[in-house]
Amino acid sequence: MNPSHLLGPVLVLGSGLLGASIGLGLRAHGIDVIVSDPSPSAQAVAVDIGAGRAFDAAEYLTPELVVVAAPPDVTAQVVAGALARYPSAVVVDIASVKGSVLAELQTVESLAPTALGRYVGTHPMAGRERSGPVAARGQLFNSMPWVLCPSEASSEHAIKVAHSLAIDLDAVVFRFAPDEHDEAVALVSHLPQIMSSLVASRLADTPQHALSLAGNGLRDVTRIAASDPSLWVQILGANAPKVLEIMQGVRTDLDRLINTLSAPTAPGARLDLAQLIAEGNAGQGRIPGKHGGPAQQYSWLTVLVDDKPGQIALLLTEIGEIGVNVEDLRLDHSAGLQVGMVELSVLPSRRVALVDELTVRGWKVLQ
Amino acid sequence: MNPSHLLGPVLVLGSGLLGASIGLGLRAHGIDVIVSDPSPSAQAVAVDIGAGRAFDAAEYLTPELVVVAAPPDVTAQVVAGALARYPSAVVVDIASVKGSVLAELQTVESLAPTALGRYVGTHPMAGRERSGPVAARGQLFNSMPWVLCPSEASSEHAIKVAHSLAIDLDAVVFRFAPDEHDEAVALVSHLPQIMSSLVASRLADTPQHALSLAGNGLRDVTRIAASDPSLWVQILGANAPKVLEIMQGVRTDLDRLINTLSAPTAPGARLDLAQLIAEGNAGQGRIPGKHGGPAQQYSWLTVLVDDKPGQIALLLTEIGEIGVNVEDLRLDHSAGLQVGMVELSVLPSRRVALVDELTVRGWKVLQ
Numbered sequence: 001m002n003p004s005h006l007l008g009p010v011l012v013l014g015s016g017l018l019g020a021s022i023g024l025g026l027r028a029h030g031i032d033v034i035v036s037d038p039s040p041s042a043q044a045v046a047v048d049i050g051a052g053r054a055f056d057a058a059e060y061l062t063p064e065l066v067v068v069a070a071p072p073d074v075t076a077q078v079v080a081g082a083l084a085r086y087p088s089a090v091v092v093d094i095a096s097v098k099g100s101v102l103a104e105l106q107t108v109e110s111l112a113p114t115a116l117g118r119y120v121g122t123h124p125m126a127g128r129e130r131s132g133p134v135a136a137r138g139q140l141f142n143s144m145p146w147v148l149c150p151s152e153a154s155s156e157h158a159i160k161v162a163h164s165l166a167i168d169l170d171a172v173v174f175r176f177a178p179d180e181h182d183e184a185v186a187l188v189s190h191l192p193q194i195m196s197s198l199v200a201s202r203l204a205d206t207p208q209h210a211l212s213l214a215g216n217g218l219r220d221v222t223r224i225a226a227s228d229p230s231l232w233v234q235i236l237g238a239n240a241p242k243v244l245e246i247m248q249g250v251r252t253d254l255d256r257l258i259n260t261l262s263a264p265t266a267p268g269a270r271l272d273l274a275q276l277i278a279e280g281n282a283g284q285g286r287i288p289g290k291h292g293g294p295a296q297q298y299s300w301l302t303v304l305v306d307d308k309p310g311q312i313a314l315l316l317t318e319i320g321e322i323g324v325n326v327e328d329l330r331l332d333h334s335a336g337l338q339v340g341m342v343e344l345s346v347l348p349s350r351r352v353a354l355v356d357e358l359t360v361r362g363w364k365v366l367q
Numbered sequence: 368m369n370p371s372h373l374l375g376p377v378l379v380l381g382s383g384l385l386g387a388s389i390g391l392g393l394r395a396h397g398i399d400v401i402v403s404d405p406s407p408s409a410q411a412v413a414v415d416i417g418a419g420r421a422f423d424a425a426e427y428l429t430p431e432l433v434v435v436a437a438p439p440d441v442t443a444q445v446v447a448g449a450l451a452r453y454p455s456a457v458v459v460d461i462a463s464v465k466g467s468v469l470a471e472l473q474t475v476e477s478l479a480p481t482a483l484g485r486y487v488g489t490h491p492m493a494g495r496e497r498s499g500p501v502a503a504r505g506q507l508f509n510s511m512p513w514v515l516c517p518s519e520a521s522s523e524h525a526i527k528v529a530h531s532l533a534i535d536l537d538a539v540v541f542r543f544a545p546d547e548h549d550e551a552v553a554l555v556s557h558l559p560q561i562m563s564s565l566v567a568s569r570l571a572d573t574p575q576h577a578l579s580l581a582g583n584g585l586r587d588v589t590r591i592a593a594s595d596p597s598l599w600v601q602i603l604g605a606n607a608p609k610v611l612e613i614m615q616g617v618r619t620d621l622d623r624l625i626n627t628l629s630a631p632t633a634p635g636a637r638l639d640l641a642q643l644i645a646e647g648n649a650g651q652g653r654i655p656g657k658h659g660g661p662a663q664q665y666s667w668l669t670v671l672v673d674d675k676p677g678q679i680a681l682l683l684t685e686i687g688e689i690g691v692n693v694e695d696l697r698l699d700h701s702a703g704l705q706v707g708m709v710e711l712s713v714l715p716s717r718r719v720a721l722v723d724e725l726t727v728r729g730w731k732v733l734q
Contacts, residue, residue: 125582137733139671139708145580174579184577191569192588195562197647198620202558202613204650210551212541213512214654215492217591221559222654224584225647233640240631246569247625253565254621258614264607273600280564280592283571287581287589304506310687312696316680326679331696341506366504 006164008032011055011063011086013078015039015046018094018124019069020136023051025169028138034061046133061086065161068093072234076104083115090161092122096185097238098149098178116153120162121178123147123185124171131228139170146171149178186242193224193232194247200225299351302366303342303358312342315363322357324350341366373531375399378422378430378453380445382406382413385461385491386436387503390418392536395505401428413500428453432528435460439601443471450482457528459489463552464605465516465545483520487529488545490514490552491538498595506537513538516545553609560591560599561614567592666718669733670709670725679709682730689724691717708733 008031012019015037023033023046033052037043047054066082066089068075075095082091095101098121105116126144146166150159166173176184200222203211236243253276260272305311312331319326328345346354355365375398379386382404390400390413400419404410414421433449433456435442442462449458462468465488472483493511513533517526533540543551567589570578603610620643627639672678679698686693695712713721722732 125580139733142708145582147580176576180576181580184580187569187573187577188581188585192566192585194624194643195566196584196588197644198617198624199559199562200648200650201620201643201646202554202616202650203653204646206554206650206653208653208655209543210547210554211653211655213492213514213548213551214555215512217563218555218559219654220587220590221563222647222651223587225644225651227644227648229641229644229648232644233637236628236640237631237637240628244625244628247621247628249569250565251618251621251625253568254614254618257561257565258611258618261603261607261611261614264604270600270604273603274596276561276568277564277592277594277596277599279568279571280589281567281594281596283567283569283573284589284592286570286573286575286578287586288575288578302504310684312693313680313683313685313687316683317677320677320680326698329679329696329698331693366506 004160004164005029006031006161006168007064009034009061009063010052010165011036011061011066011082011089012052012069013037013066013082014069014071015042015051015133016069017127017131017133017135018140019067020046020049020051020133021126021138021140022067022069022094022165022169024049024136024138025141026165027052029168031168034063042133046136049133049136051133051136063089065089065165066091067165068095072097072101072231072238076101076108079119080105080108080111083111083118087115089118090158091119092162092165093119094122094124095238096123096125096189096235097182098123099182100238102149102151102178116151117155118158119151120154120158121149121151122162122166123149123181124166124169125189126171131231141166141169141171144171145174147174147176147181149176149181151178182239182242186239186246190236190239190243191246191250193227194236194243195250196222196225197227299348300343300345301351301355303344304364304366305342315342315358318358318361318363319344319354322354324354371527371531372396373398373528373535374431376401376428376430377419377532378403378428378433378449378456379419379436380404380433380449381436381438382409382418382500383436383438384494384498384500384502385507386434387413387416387418387500388493388505388507389434389436389461389532389536391416391503391505392508393532394419396535398535401430409500413503416500416503418500418503430456432456432532433458434532435462439464439468439598439605443468443475446486447472447475447478450478450485454482456485457525458486459529459532460486461489461491462605463490463492463556463602464549465490466549467605469516469518469545483518484522485525486518487521487525488516488518489529489533490516490548491533491536492556493538498598508533508536508538511538512541514541514543514548516543516548518545549606549609553606553613557603557606557610558613558617560594561603561610562617563589563592564594666715667710667712668718668722670711671731671733672709682709682725685725685728685730686711686721689721691721 011034012023013036015035023035026033034055035046035052036055068078070078072095075093079091079093124141124146126141148162260269324346326344330343358365378401379390380403382402390402393400401422402413402419403422435445437445439462442460446460491508491513493507515529627636691713693711697710725732
């Protein structure tokens with residue numbers, strides 16, 4: 001399939017973070033975007049930031065595409081309404097669980113039998129910590145996965161239009177069956193969310209003294225525990241069967257661990273503990289590189305820099321002169337101290353030469 | 368207490384990552400350090416990298432301080448040996464569980480009754496993904512927590528020497544009772560490790576297709592699942608009672624979640640799910656800022672850059688010219704795409720001016 005660009009007009013139903021970001025991104029291509037939201041203020045903000053023009057019920061619209069960016073709970077209902085009201089439009093939704101939306105749509109009797117041919121479920125896997133149209137950005141989907149989950153009824157034309165939407169927003173397109181998608185996100189998204197929340201909820205009544213020992217391990221594990229409860233209720237509710245199956249597996253593992261910890265000197269106890277960590281090693285090692293690309297291995301090196309403006313820039317300028325591209329970068333320093341550490345990842349083939357060259361130039365490289 | 372600097376000599380027993388890093392850090396202050404390791408090759412590497420001079424059994428040593436940096440399993444035994452062999456030295460260990468070491472020491476009959484007065488259990492909370500003396504750095508403890516866990520027997524002198532060690536290595540000193548320490552690390556360190564391993568172990572048999580949808584949430588939650596099984600067997604084994612209590616609480620929460628997911632449309636199901644996420648929100652919000660310091664708030668901004676050598680350097684050079692210090696920095700780009708995003712954190716008071724100035728200079732700043 002060779003997706004062309006969208007021609008428009010595109011009607012975006014729902015002007016939260018994702019809907020407004022889609023509008024912004026399409027407007028940047030000059031596409032005519034109309035935004036509609038049950039909340040007049042949310043719609044007005046989206047229009048004000050340039051996500052599209054306001055929906056006007058009196059206007060006769062023949063959109064090429066309707067993007068349903070409503071809360072997951074009402075998505076199927078809004079999709080059905082859009083399919084009925086715009087009989088020539090392709091309709092996509094962006095809810096993060098796909099099987100339940102499709103199942104609900106298949107029960108809507110008022111839909112013409114062929115209407116589902118114009119529908120494609122999709123899931124753009126992008127977001128921010130903040131919500132609402134104020135947080136929207138046109139580049140939100142840039143190089144993030146966008147999963148197309150056509151049903152067996154979806155027409156080639158509808159799939160092509162959905163594909164064009166993702167491509168126009170610079171996303172990386174994946175194609176999954178709806179059920180296969182829901183299994184995958186239960187594992188890679190809903191499981192970590194639940195486990196992160198379970199860890200963080202243990203901290204709610206802890207003395208602050210104990211929390212003062214928190215390190216990066218705890219911070220990493222609990223980062224997504226800051227997520228929005230109302231959104232996650234809908235996601236977990238919609239994907240309950242798939243999530244349940246995974247959580248039952250976790251409970252089996254947890255029960256075994258609890259038995260082991262109850263008798264830590266019993267024969268086999270150490271092997272059990274080692275196995276848990278080793279299986280975690282194996283699973284963690286299978287996670288591919290950023291954005292679902294191939295798991296490119298990079299080499300890391302650490303450079304000490306003075307903690308003052310310009311030092312990191314100077315370092316990166318010299319690395320640019322040496323001709324090496326920095327693939328990833330982390331800073332580790334604390335305010336008020338004089339030395340910071342810059343951890344850099346580069347292609348393994350460039351590492352030795354870079355270390356040598358930086359050392360010659362007087363940088364302190366820790367290996 | 369006003370800790371003075373160590374005078375030395377300091378004998379470091381065990382030249383793995385932590386022992387060798389302690390040696391390196393103290394040598395940087397000109398302190399006489401002797402390193403000893405049952406593995407001649409590990410000891411030789413530590414000496415070669417400048418972590419101290421080689422232990423010589425024929426030399427008559429009167430160390431000011433003996434640092435036991437042995438594996439957790441044998442720590443108590445090595446501490447007891449050091450207390451007996453060096454009757455004027457203060458002895459500290461650095462094992463990550465403290466109650467079990469102290470309990471074991473209290474059962475050693477051969478120790479003189481006053482010997483425990485010279486012992487202080489400590490726990491420097493620093494580490495790296497790699498182990499062994501080759502990975503050692505003198506700055507490893509710089510601004511990281513170092514917990515002193517004196518027993519009731521510990522003398523003021525011994526506590527002061529232990530304090531000096533942490534201060535000489537630029538660590539941030541905390542003081543906990545041994546039992547209180549073990550409860551705290553069970554929560555802030557051992558719990559996240561277990562949960563991260565439980566998530567990652569679920570990925571071991573997953574189709575690679577599903578893993579291609581992995582995002583930063585999964586990556587964050589499973590980062591520490593890459594930890595060393597042999598070390599964690601010892602840590603979890605030594606702290607089993609405290610970890611068990613926490614994991615039983617997790618099981619209760621998990622059972623409740625499983626019940627809810629089994630009947631997601633039952634009355635109260637949504638409230639249950641919302642509560643789990645909301646409690647996670649509350650717990651996550653209580654975690655203090657990096658290095659246990661006050662939770663300094665920074666403002667983030669995102670700048671789009673071309674994904675080629677020199678662009679990030681150019682950006683940081685200009686930020687340096689504007690005179691703003693970058694507190695933290697994250698790159699988000701994928702190989703092969705032409706645009707990367709640089710997320711920068713700066714002091715909130717400098718943010719507006721920086722955004723304005725960067726925009727004037729032609730950078731594309733997303734807010």
